[in-house]
Amino acid sequence: MKKETSILDVLTSLSKQRGFVFQSSEIYGGLGSTWDYGPLGVELKRNIKNYWWKSVVTARENVIGMDASILMHPKVWEASGHVDNFHDPLVDNKETKKRYRLDHLIESQDITIIKELCNMLKLKAPEKINEEIVQSIVTSLNKVSQQSGEILIDSGVIDPEDNNVGDWTNMRQFNLMFKTFAGPVEDSGSVVYLRPETAQGIFVNFINAQTTSRKKLPFGIGQIGKAFRNEITTGNFIFRTREFEQMEMEFFCKEDETSKWLDYWKQERLNWFKSLGINSEKLRLRAHGSDELAHYSSACYDIEYRFDFGWSELEGIADRGTYDLSKHMEHSNKKLTYFDQSNNEHITPAVVEASAGVDRAMLTVLADAFTTEEINGETRNVLKLSSKIAPVTVAVFPLMNKQGMPEIAQKIVDDLRSEFSSFYDAGGSIGKRYRRQDEAGTPFGITVDHDTIEDQTVTLRDRDTMEQKRISINQIKAALSESMNS
């Protein structure tokens, strides 16, 4: 990587300057990987969420919404598999400074080393390497984690990096769930987790939501909310953080219909990103290989965007089968089945999930919208945000600060404010005010000038083309609405 300025650098500094995103707790030196959304950022983020909610939930007869709490019964996470599966056992080689996931490392070893490991851990020696034996080695090592490094060295575990026996550290568990305590006393009886995904809030409410809404299969439940993961490595600005916000929709259907709905939703969701004006050449759907699939999923597509740090996932659309509802039935002893009247039978619905990151969507629209243009030898920074989500929809200016122009402009902006996100600016030259709004992504500019006083008309400026047309004051709202819906 060259040391040239990346889009991410530009966006980070633009965000700070213009009030999109600030580093959290900055005056205390910042808290790792947490970000605060400023005046413009909160509008953009909220607009993205509202647009998702409208597209996925309210515009559809067969999707309803809900909002579950972040803290849930700890058994939820046992049932979902997160307590058992949502951590990574890691070891480092002090020699090569490489870090490995222990299960991946063991998988890569020769059978003789595996046998030696089993011998030292008093496990039955296997004939060949399979997932089962890898898992039981990891489990056994975990029980003696204080000696695990020693055991790895003594059994001759090789570092693939240099093909020598590694100088291994003891294994460490990185639990990806944030743990905290409910109630005044810190004891193990009151452990709760900050949810690592919003989906489980939907699954545990499946019956509540279905019966009260009287929905029949197939139907979906959407939710937007915060989730928390104690990621080992965060970074790329707001792309990967420990606290983030999800927009998730769980679509319940018959088990033999999941592939049909998976195809439907992956296309719908891809189109959603395209409808925000995002460059379709930088968007793609990528099917997961069988080795990438999560423990609950049998098929999965990622919607990816090509950032300048590479293709990265914005949203996962997954066939989760009946895994989640079955697990919750098993652990809660409650019936979460659906009565299918057509066949007169109780069935466990299967689930197709569309799970998007709000912060990632926001980073995507910013990265995709940011443009630098050359105008009369000057550079112009423009955020070509869709007018559907731009933080400010319209800015109103008096051409001059005299002849009553400010008063007229102020009256116009007051009148627009209830329907459109509006901004009034009389500071500096008119050109400077246009450029300020270009950089904030404001799609429309209205200027009150000499003619306004004579004939009640103003100019309406388009951010991207910089072209202006003259319209009368009472046409402004109609013109804005029309442009926003096109």
Place this chain on the structure above:
RNA sequence: GCGAAAGUAGCUCAGCUGGUAGAGCAUCACGUUGCCAACGUGAGGGUCGAGGGUUCGAAUCCCUUCUUUCGCUCCA
């Protein structure tokens, strides 16, 4: 967490081998101008990420710590 690099004004940065901080842009005020980052004058803003040490004296040298970036790993 490990390895590498970095942290000086709101932003981007300069500050040579130690002598208590500067520029451009941005912000605010006044004047002038009036349709695409104009100009003039002036102002505000930094205990140089934090803590400790060496020194007569530290932004500069040493240690610790926090944060950021890039890799390893993981995911929305």
